[in-house]
Amino acid sequence: MKAILNKLYNHERLSKSEAKQVLIDIAAENYNDAHLASFMTVFMMRPITVDELSGFRNALKELAIKVDLSDYNTIDIVGTGGDGKDTFNISTLTSFIVAGTGQKVAKHGNYSVSSQSGSSDMLESFGYNFTNDEDILRAHLEKANICFLHAPKFHPAMKAVSATRKALALKTFFNMLGPLVNPSSPKNHLLGTFNLEIARLYNYILQAEDINYGIIHALDGYDEISLTSGFKFFTKKGEQIINPEDLGQKRIQQSEIFGGNSVADAAKIFKSILEGKGTEAQNNVVLTNAAFALTIVDETKSFETAFEEAKDSLFGLKAKRTLEKLVSL
Incomplete structure (x- = not known):
């Protein structure tokens, strides 16, 4: 060294x-x-x-400890983290909404390093038991339309640096790697990055692969569609800047998607949104992200159609039942 x-x-x-x-x-x-x-x-x-x-x-x-989930045409919805914005768990909520529509989701995630609550913190708080057993993960996809791949269970290098990353409490290149190394190698990805340079790196690497993907970088620094600003969106077809108004959405304030000061705070917000009790801003953010995820899997689907499917999942409480089912298995 x-x-x-x-x-x-x-x-x-x-x-x-x-x-x-x-x-x-x-x-x-x-x-x-x-x-x-x-x-x-x-x-x-x-x-x-x-x-x-x-x-x-x-x-x-x-x-990596690899798992074969190729029978299910899954999507992973994940951001780099490290944007320092302390939002509620947007990508994780989005994953459950997408799963609630019937689309299979293989969510790759980890504990938070630079914010209050990562996807692993959230699922653990709900009683989910992490596993790398392929048969169990397949059963989760069959019965709940979603499985969760906790990174340290699959990546020895991530486990080896977890204490150092936590001590630094800063974004490192491991934040950049997480979204690129889902051990099930899904064919569909909605990825978010905390800066534009990383989005371009992702695009350069992924455009050579036989997968469907969309890469998001919000122009004000979020690693997901935040509706607080426009965002850069990269696919194999090219790149574009999309503003909330282009999607029929209102711009919101950063304070409207704050995730609280603890895992308990974040879990309370998470449950409230899944119960259909989220604020207009909270709902529109997760629904917009979910709609983009659905259009990546099926590029013939319009944003408007996908948004309505996401609304049915959220407000029909399908996403809520998906979480309940997953945790009960």
């Missing part, structure tokens, strides 16, 4: 193979906490390259 760190301190870049090997060594716990913190800090101070991100991703995918 000393040689790698000295190279990075000299403003050199890692090749794809070097980046891959470092991650393999991290997974093997070959480095101490100080080395890990120093290594992660480098990528907070300068942009990561395509080769570096690809190499890190290749290592994580190679080392």
Whole structure:
């Protein structure tokens, strides 16, 4: 690691193979906490390259405990986190709304690093038991239309750095990697990033693959459609800027999607929205994200049609029953 760190301190870049090997060594716990913190800090101070991100991703995918869910045409709905906005759990709520429409969801997630509550914090608070057993995950998809893939159960490298990431309490390149390394390799992705540069990196990497995807970066820094501003949207067809008004939505204030100061606060908001008791702003944010997810799976579907399907899932309490079913299994 000393040689790698000295190279990075000299403003050199890692090749794809070097980046891959470092991650393999991290997974093997070959480095101490100080080395890990120093290594992660480098990528907070300068942009990561395509080769570096690809190499890190290749290592994580190679080392992952893989599960085959290809029979279900699943979608993953996930953001990088690390946007520092402390919203309620938008992508997780969106996942349950999408599952409530009948679309299968293989949600990849983790504990929060830089906000009050991540997807794993939320599901754990509801009594969900994390698993990497393929048969159990398939049963969850069959019976609840959704399964949850808790990253440390599948990625030894993430587990190896979890204490260091938590101690840093800052976004690192692992935030960038999470959405790219779902161990079930779904064919559909709605991904969010906390900055535009990462969105472009994702687009560069994913456009070469045989998958459907949409990448979102809100122009005011959110890693999801926030309706507080316009957002950049990347697909294989190109990129565009979309404003809330283009979707028939009102712009909202950041305070309207605040997630509280604890997991308990976030869970209360989560349950309230699933019970159909969310505010107009909260509802419209999750419904808009859900509609975009549905149009990624079926590109012939209009946003308006998908939005109505999402509304039926939320206000018909299908999303609520999906969560209840998942936790009961």
